[in-house]
Amino acid sequence: MNYTGGDIKRLGERLRNIKGKHISDVDLDLLQAHRLSFTDPLFKTFKELTQFKSTIQRSAIIAFRLKRITTIINKVIRKPDMQLNRMWDIAGIRIIFSDEVSARKMVNLIMQKYEVRGKVRNYFEDPKKIGYKAFHVYITEPESGKVVEVQIRTRDTHNWATLLEITDVLYNTRLKEEGYENNPTLGRFHELVSSEKELEPEEADFLYKTLDKYDFITKLAETFRKNSSIVKKQWQEVNTKDRYFLIELSSDSVPKLSSYKDYEKAEIDYFNAYKKDEGALIVLTSVHKPSFEQISIAYANYILSYHRFIKDVQEIIKVLALEKLEERKFKEFRKIFRLYENIQANNIINILIERDDIIIRFEGKALSLESNSKISSKKKKEIRKTVETGIRQMGRNHRQFMEDIKETMSNGSKWNWRTKAFLKKHEDRVTKRLKSVDLKFD
Structure with missing residues (x-):
């Protein structure tokens, strides 16, 4: 033309x-x-x-x-x-x-x-x-x-x-x-996400509230x-x-x-x-x-199959949770901790989603893995090692976070009984989740 x-x-x-x-x-x-x-x-x-x-x-x-x-x-x-x-x-x-x-x-x-x-x-x-x-x-x-x-x-x-x-x-x-x-x-949310400086408490709080309002992580x-x-x-x-x-x-x-x-x-x-x-x-x-x-x-x-943000935002959420504890805002802390748990669960799946040679299916509580070629014994060992290493690292990070929570709580005049019961229940649940990834190979 x-x-x-x-x-x-x-x-x-x-x-x-x-x-x-x-x-x-x-x-x-x-x-x-x-x-x-x-x-x-x-x-x-x-x-x-x-x-x-x-x-x-x-x-x-x-x-x-x-x-x-x-x-x-x-x-x-x-x-x-x-x-x-x-x-x-x-x-x-x-x-x-x-x-x-x-x-x-x-x-x-x-x-x-x-x-x-x-x-x-x-x-x-x-x-x-x-x-x-x-x-x-x-x-x-x-x-x-x-x-x-x-x-x-x-x-x-x-x-x-x-x-x-x-x-x-x-x-x-x-x-x-x-x-x-x-x-x-959402404009300010993305402006804060792009920032290289440490967020101010008000900024971190805004970030969390936006995540919660839009159910962003889920x-x-x-x-x-x-x-x-x-x-x-x-x-x-x-x-x-x-x-x-x-x-x-x-x-x-x-x-x-x-x-x-x-x-x-x-x-x-x-x-x-x-x-x-x-x-x-x-x-x-x-x-x-x-x-x-x-x-x-x-x-x-x-x-639309993976993004690093789900992993990166977890550190901001942990800092904000500790700040709410220091301020004795227990109700807000519990809400933020639930978001942390949601991110933790998704990061387990992301350990596998990051692999380009493996397709994941969900079968009850188990993860079934399939590939375009036969999954050899060597590849099975490699996958299990990758998953176990990732989960162990997540477990260590989670335990350190729980230690930080206990230390922050012990510095207060009195533990909030509802928060204490909440933490015990959720710590058990997250720990169980970290240990319960069952892999099946097709």
Whole structure:
């Protein structure tokens, strides 16, 4: 399809005027043609950046995507001054390093190798109000003159960003697109989660109350458990030569993953899926040397089978529980301790969910494990050792927490009898849970 920059500018104006609704087939085809015009520049830049990032950190994850049609339309509507023909982030590459030092090295390398459009956006030094941190660099692909956006994150800041997007999926918010103001409570919650400083008591209390109000941990854990075996079974069908992945997230938060050797076929399927359901969350991506772990990290907000937050938030909850004891707010302590217990139970399951070669089924109180290949005696021993080591570590941490509770309580003038009985009951229950994981192999 032949078109000019003026044609695309006028297309953006039409999309803005109709608020993205009832788009004509002609305009939709034009928008798709404009998206696809970034394909070759994106492929070339991705190949180059893959080589560059490996000189800094071979284990860094790199992925690319063309911006989703829905997101392009929403951005044009949301930003009245945005001209579609000058939208710089239609082609996007994301690189995830383990640390900020490596991320900064990558930014400096890109600035040496490419023509950079505008200033580097350093959200590490100047985070968005909601807590977003990353480097955004806009570079010109020399042959086509097309602009490619490069997002450079650390594992920690990427985990935060995907948690924000998971929240949007589970609670029907638009925090990623609209920011803090879309939902001030969840906005502040994510701002605090992104903070690297020790939280003030008021901040930790707010975090807990938000977790409680939205039943956040339970909803996350139930979604992850539901999806873990589904996505792993889909991944087991992936051909080793497939490099492109279409991930569709339905309204009930169940992902569908399809893989392709041919990018053109993948784009046709993406476009057809969009036309079938314009509101669906659908992304077409490629990951260098793809593995289930890499795609689960890079697109945790689509895969919805695991997130580190459930593990990380436990330490904040423990500190807050001890503070409530010191203040002799026993009723609040008991509520917080129940959340701690919920997290503890989910972390047992996460020891297994983290493995990409094992599918988990729940059979009563037992966990039944299956694999795409026969689970050999050697693998059984390895799995049991991993689980036992994880549970022993959790047990040690739990016992230390209980010792901290007893010490805090003994410093008070008098034990609260109801809290004492509550702790005895729950300590027995958590300890029993830690010891009772029964593994069955299929």
